Amino acid sequence: MKKILGIAGIFLVIVIAVSILSPNFLTAYNIENLLRRTALFGILGIGVGFVILTAGIDLSIGGVVCLAGMLTPYLLTQMGWSPTETVATILLMSVSIGVMQGGLVAYGRIQSFLVTLCGLLIFRGLARGITMDQTQGFQGKFTELRWIGNGRISIPGVEAFSVPAPVLSLFAIAILSMIFLNCTVWGRWMKAVGRSPSAARYSGIPVARVQILAYTICSLLAGFGGLLFVCDVGSAQPSDFGNFYELYAIAAAVLGGYRLSGGEGSVVGVIIGAAVMQVLRNAIVLISWLPDTAEFAVIGLVILIGVLADEFLRRYAANRARTQAKGT
Amino acid sequence: MTDAAPILRCRGLGKRFAGVHALRSVDIDFYAGEVVAVVGANGAGMSTLMKILAGVLTPDSGEVFLSGQSVRFAGVRDAVRAGIALVHQELNLADNLDIAGNIALGREPNRFGFLDRQAMQSQAREWIERVGLDLSPASDVSTLSIGRRQMVEIAKALSLRAKVLILDEPTSSLSMGETSRLLALIRTLANQGVAVVYITHRLNEVLDCADRTVVLRDGAQVAEFTRDQLTRDKLVGAMVGTIHESQRAEMQSTDTKSKARLVVRGLLTQAHPKSTINLTVRKGEIVGLAGLVGAGRTELLQSIFGVDRRVGGDVFLDGQVVAPNDPVTAARRGIAMVPEDRQRDGLMLEDSVRINSSVVKIAREAIAGFIRRGAERTGVARMIDLMKIHPALPERQVALFSGGNQQKVVLAKWLSTEPSVLLLDEPSRGVDVGARAEIHALIRQAANRGASVLCSISDTEELLLLCDRVVVVREGRIEGEMNIADATEEAITRLAVVGSGDGTSQSEVAA
Structure with missing residues (x-):
């Protein structure tokens, strides 16, 4: 809980600051958009959180988002598949990607950074190759499927504001993830592997399978995220769809309290972390005196400050615990 | 052979760890041109003594005099500057550099900040010739055998103008040829006026090369022999001491007829792939693995549990094979492992x-x-x-x-x-005396409930307190076993140090 308080505080400060600086921030339309973007990136962040929990990293997310996002309209319109077949194929493909990458990390003992960096390039390359680098769109059809990405759920009695549909997906995924991490044996094992792979091995925990599961969940959520993203925007270009999304996902996870050294993190934290990122991007657009071109600089700076503050708080808490321990 | 005044002199050196005496009031003098061997069983205090001399640890009591001056080293650098160099058991060379780079490490000759490779190489050549290495200073350290690396370490120590050279178990991973070359070098260095301090478990080497031998036991200096006084029996006797028969626990189980629970057949570990290990632990029995550090006990336990890859052989639990290299199923089958x-x-x-x-x-x-x-x-x-x-x-x-x-x-x-099988690797290492007794009681309870316990314990006294049977491991082989009624500290140490043969034949050591 304490871990979330830090990032929640930062979130509130930023929200208050931006709403003072820009009158357009707290409008129904803007909030709706923010919620939609937060939900989409939150799903990616929750996914990469599993991998970071095991002290690994997944850089391939952008590539998987691109491949899933390009293939969805491609299979529907060019190949004439049904939405069910398409979605099943996309999800199955994402799972296989995760199993392969996880297998290379766990059994091949190759650093996750390398495996997934190659994955990032390979999957984007595949997407561009399959689609011949052509923009893919839904051609105005498949509105029922697209609802999961661009739908709006109206609240009875409220006219101006509706809940974006991806929020539902995020909600379900967050709940399932929390149950998995906190209530199941495999969730406990995943944290144990991140804390100390060696101690996990000596405790008879199937370390390799736990790792593979983490990469599989991550790729599955990345593929599902890619599906939602493309349903939301309607058409996508293979050369830039999903660019840098892995970094947004990792940043959200780190802001939300995940440690890159593994073993620690919270699902709620990631969601707030994703929200912080989206509010910042939004602020840069809304606040007139902030040049849009400074987007990356501002986001980078805020993440750095957040991580530094977190680190100092942690050390302070650890020191205090230690001195208290000596006192007893 | 020796000068009148000792170059290094210890007076009343003592050190405690968590209230336990690691070293108590040790007085030793070291002279230039002399080889002094410091021997003892595991935990006798040799390493502590060496670490104090080399500035790694500071003593709790006593003083060190260097050339008559009282010194107190703030760290290894201090000791090195004063001319005392420690060549460690684990080698400390940078794998990615060549020999010259390692010898000059931290004080590289340079011109305006650029490495002066030629000066570095020529300086290095002088030192490696002095240790008798026939190698180019530009050879990569990573390509050298362990024996040669050791020589490079010594060359590095000499290049630091070491007057006292401390070697901590230098031969533990050397082949016989390398060992004899090292011993010859030690003699040469002593003749050139270096004071050599030599720590080892290997009695043959002590008999071969030491001018004087100091024996430590339980942190105290118990004997000192000059070269002509020294015999193997005297040495072992001093290392082992008298046995504390009275301290043996009365709670040991007497049931020796219960059935075999853990059976190890023909096991080959990665560390000692040529030594077959056969071992049986009965239901409710506590078997202790005795042996020197590095004898292969840890590897044996880890191979049974599956965290170490087995080279060959089988492990059976209640008559059923335990899959190799798979700690997950081993744990599920009821095998537990407490690592070192x-x-x-x-x-x-x-x-x-x-x-x-x-x-x-x-x-x-x-x-x-x-x-x-x-x-x-x-x-x-x-x-x-x-x-x-x-x-x-x-x-x-x-x-x-x-x-x-x-x-x-x-x-x-x-x-x-x-668990049905409990594997313990040094279960009371770094544990205070009270907790140790409680841990022993817990282990005994587990055995009484039917668990087969196999524990590696370096402290012979503790072994006798806890176990029903002792198996002695030496250089990867099972050298012998004894029931607790027949076991004595002396017999165990003798087996662990010199083996069951006539003791004069040094077995082959894999390089």
């Missing part, structure tokens, strides 16, 4: 007592993969109570507990699952 390095391999230090002690059990009592929280909490509370873990705070971080309590947490992790 509990901080690295036994615990998740940042997690709580609850998380650590329940990590195995939650999987056993889970329903459809879901942890039963209530059962977990009551189980942990029961173990804390049973094992007297103090303070009894299940949510407290394990890192904040003492060594003894940390070890109890590792034991709780396994004992809560009532």
Whole structure:
């Protein structure tokens, strides 16, 4: 809980600051958009959180988002598949990607950074190759499927504001993830592997399978995220769809309290972390005196400050615990 | 051979760790041009003494005099500057540099900040010739055998103008040829006026090359022999001392007829792939593995559990084969392992007592993969109570507990699952005396419940207190075994140090 308080505080400060600086921030339309973007990136962040929990990293997310996002309209319109077949194929493909990458990390003992960096390039390359680098769109059809990405759920009695549909997906995924991490044996094992792979091995925990599961969940959520993203925007270009999304996902996870050294993190934290990122991007657009071109600089700076503050708080808490321990 | 005044002189050196004497009031003089061997069983205090001399540790009492001046080193650099160099058991060379680079490391000759390679190489050549290495200073260290690396380390020490050269078990990983070359070099260096201090377990080497031999036991200096006084029997006698018959526990089990539970057949470990190991532990029996550090006991335990890859052989539990190289099924079959390095391999230090002690059990009592929280909490509370873990705070971080309590947490992790086989690697290392007794009692309880216990313990006295049977391992082989009634510290140490043969034939050591 304490871990979330830090990032929640930062979130509130930023929200208050931006709403003072820009009158357009707290409008129904803007909030709706923010919620939609937060939900989409939150799903990616929750996914990469599993991998970071095991002290690994997944850089391939952008590539998987691109491949899933390009293939969805491609299979529907060019190949004439049904939405069910398409979605099943996309999800199955994402799972296989995760199993392969996880297998290379766990059994091949190759650093996750390398495996997934190659994955990032390979999957984007595949997407561009399959689609011949052509923009893919839904051609105005498949509105029922697209609802999961661009739908709006109206609240009875409220006219101006509706809940974006991806929020539902995020909600379900967050709940399932929390149950998995906190209530199941495999969730406990995943944290144990991140804390100390060696101690996990000596405790008879199937370390390799736990790792593979983490990469599989991550790729599955990345593929599902890619599906939602493309349903939301309607058409996508293979050369830039999903660019840098892995970094947004990792940043959200780190802001939300995940440690890159593994073993620690919270699902709620990631969601707030994703929200912080989206509010910042939004602020840069809304606040007139902030040049849009400074987007990356501002986001980078805020993440750095957040991580530094977190680190100092942690050390302070650890020191205090230690001195208290000596006192007893 | 010796000058009138000692170059290095220790007076009343003492050191305690957590209240235990590692070294008590040691007086030794070292002279230029002399080779002094310091010998003793595991934990006799040799390493502590060397670390004090080399500036790694500061003594709690006593003084060190260098050329008559009282010195107190603030660290290794201090000692090196004063002319004392320690060549460590684990080699400390930078693998990615060549010989010259290693010898000059940290004080590279340079011109305006650019490395002066030529000066570096020519300086290095002088030193490697002096240690008798026939190699180019530009050879990469990573391509050298362990023996040659050791020579490079010595060359580096000499290049630092060492007047006192301390060698900590320099031959532990050398082949016979390399060993004799090293011993010859030591003699040459002594003739050139270096004071050599030589720590070893290997009695043959002591007999071969030491001008004087100092024996430590339980941190105290118990004997000193000059070259002509020294015999093997005297040495072993001094190392072992008298036996404390009275200290043996009365609680040892007498049931020797129960059935075999853990059977090891023809096991070959990676560390000693040519030494076959056969071993049986009966139900309810505690078998101790005795031997020197590096004899292969840890590798044996790890191969049984499956965290180390086996080269060959089988392990049976209650007559059924245990799959090799698979700690997951080994654990599921009821084999438990308490590793030697509990901080690295036994615990998740940042997690709580609850998380650590329940990590195995939650999987056993889970329903459809879901942890039963209530059962977990009551189980942990029961173990804390049973094992007297103090303070009894299940949510407290394990890192904040003492060594003894940390070890109890590792034991709780396994004992809560009532294992059929308990493998223990140095179960009371770094544990205070009170907790050690409690840990022994817990191990005995597990055995009485039917577990087969196999534990590697370096402290012979402790071995005799805890075990029903002792198996002595030496250089990867089982050298002999004895029932506790027949076991003496002397017999165990003799087997561990010189083996069961005539003792004069040094067995082949893999390089």
